[in-house]
Amino acid sequence: MHSAVGSWRWKETQLSFSGVVLQIYSFKPGTALGQALGGRADELVFVPNSTTGVNVVAQSFALQPGDEILTTNLEYGACDAAWQRVCAQSGAQYRRVEVSLPFDREAVVKLLMSAVSSRTKLIYFSHITSTTALILPAAEICAAARDRGIATFIDGAHAPGQIPLDLDAIGADFYVGNCHKWLCAPKGSAFLHARASFDAGCDCYQLGIRARHRWSFRL
Numbered sequence: 001m002h003s004a005v006g007s008w009r010w011k012e013t014q015l016s017f018s019g020v021v022l023q024i025y026s027f028k029p030g031t032a033l034g035q036a037l038g039g040r041a042d043e044l045v046f047v048p049n050s051t052t053g054v055n056v057v058a059q060s061f062a063l064q065p066g067d068e069i070l071t072t073n074l075e076y077g078a079c080d081a082a083w084q085r086v087c088a089q090s091g092a093q094y095r096r097v098e099v100s101l102p103f104d105r106e107a108v109v110k111l112l113m114s115a116v117s118s119r120t121k122l123i124y125f126s127h128i129t130s131t132t133a134l135i136l137p138a139a140e141i142c143a144a145a146r147d148r149g150i151a152t153f154i155d156g157a158h159a160p161g162q163i164p165l166d167l168d169a170i171g172a173d174f175y176v177g178n179c180h181k182w183l184c185a186p187k188g189s190a191f192l193h194a195r196a197s198f199d200a201g202c203d204c205y206q207l208g209i210r211a212r213h214r215w216s217f218r219l
């Protein structure tokens with residue numbers, strides 16, 4: 001596949017990403033996109049779109065009754081729905097804090113952190129918001145969440161190609177991004193990044209053939 005991000009060579013692979021995804025077509029390490037995202041090709045998988053990536057993580061993330069996913073009122077509707085479904089199924093809460101206008105980057109970090117509770121398991125937010133095109137302070141939110149031991153997941157559907165993107169510098173545990181928007185790649189070109197070091201008891205979204213040798217099921 002040739003696109004604005006260069007030539008993509010796919011390989012079928014078995015990546016566990018702390019159990020989030022197994023057997024999916026991934027970017028071969030060293031390809032242009034992996035390098036463009038801060039050399040993280042080994043931790044990327046190819047997904048059809050950001051919505052799929054959000055569903056993959058939402059359905060893999062271990063949630064218990066009473067747990068909380070903290071987010072904003074600015075999220076994309078399909079992704080809200082993905083989280084609302086798993087929260088309804090698990091007894092967790094999907095809690096949206098209201099980001100007021102005019103937009104103030106520092107205030108957003110404070111707002112989210114002031115809403116954190118002992119039940120907050122993950123903070124999920126858009127890098128660039130859908131209808132309002134606000135750039136949320138991704139690295140700052142991730143750093144503050146990390147200090148509190150809370151995982152982070154960024155919906156970067158609109159970020160690749162619009163703003164510089166260094167996944168290491170941002171420091172999110174999960175990041176999805178579309179290449180078929182601002183990179184002008186063909187429809188169906190998106191990535192999911194999960195930090196290899198992330199471990200929060202994620203379950204497995206999908207099993208592939210090689211999983212039978214290396215996966216212990218949690219039944």
Ligand SMILES: Cc1ncc(COP(=O)(O)O)c(C=O)c1O
Pocket residue numbers: 049050051052075076078079126128129130131155157158178
């Ligand atoms: C912030 C955000 N997230 C996710 C999406 C969904 O993108 P896709 O349909 O490629 O999954 C959009 C679509 O515009 C969006 O604006």
